[in-house]
Amino acid sequence: MTASCTASLGFTPVIGVALGPWNHSYRAIMETGECVLSIPTVDMMETVVDVGNCSGDSVDKFKRFGLTPLPSDKVATPLIAESLGNVECVVREYPTDNGLYLFVLEGVKAWSNPDREERRTFHAVGDGTFVMDGETVNLRHKMTKWEDCI
């Protein structure tokens, strides 16, 4: 599925993902306790939107969108070969009954695709528009308080 409500939750590989229980993927994660977070690039933007506008209940999304599954190492969920990166995750905390549907995931193995020439990702604004990555600025020299973390 396409998920835009995601966040790193600190300096360890703990990631929050908010998914509605009306999603096929919500039920799959509840059943298996695991998933793969796959990081697409700007040249996959239209596919990403199309993936988010149909349901795994009735569509084999790998097949329909020409994506290539690759075996993971620590979980049964496949990686997506076309993505820039993939993070194998297990569920650390399931949604509670507070109406938020927030999964807290623990990344257990990360994959990066060094052969990808296009490395820009993109961000959902929430209104059907998406902002592509622009220029990267290195401000490491100013991160005096966080030297040990970066």
Next chain:
Amino acid sequence: MTASCTASLGFTPVIGVALGPWNHSYRAIMETGECVLSIPTVDMMETVVDVGNCSGDSVDKFKRFGLTPLPSDKVATPLIAESLGNVECVVREYPTDNGLYLFVLEGVKAWSNPDREERRTFHAVGDGTFVMDGETVNLRHKMTKWEDCI
């Protein structure tokens, strides 16, 4: 403070923010139950990093960094006049004892600064580099399943 571990948690104005209890702001939010999320632009990038590399325990950050406080409407915390936008928030859920330090905030009033010419924001990669917003792509016509949400 500067916070990079943030996420929209759905289609309502519910926002997750992970903060360490070692932060002055963590203690302030615990005490007051409210805060303002302020959205800076790329021309404020160096200030944002500097703000994150000192503590409100010993520094008046508005004064040191030449930021202008403006009165909020629903909370006591001030807005930042220089930002592109500000969201007044109250705490909906406090961190539990699960080691995550995740606040769930409810936005109660949002402000946008229409006079700002620079409207590009930026994203912390986590390694001391920051990615500036690039081109915006409109894919609303493909959001068939989510027409009511966008």
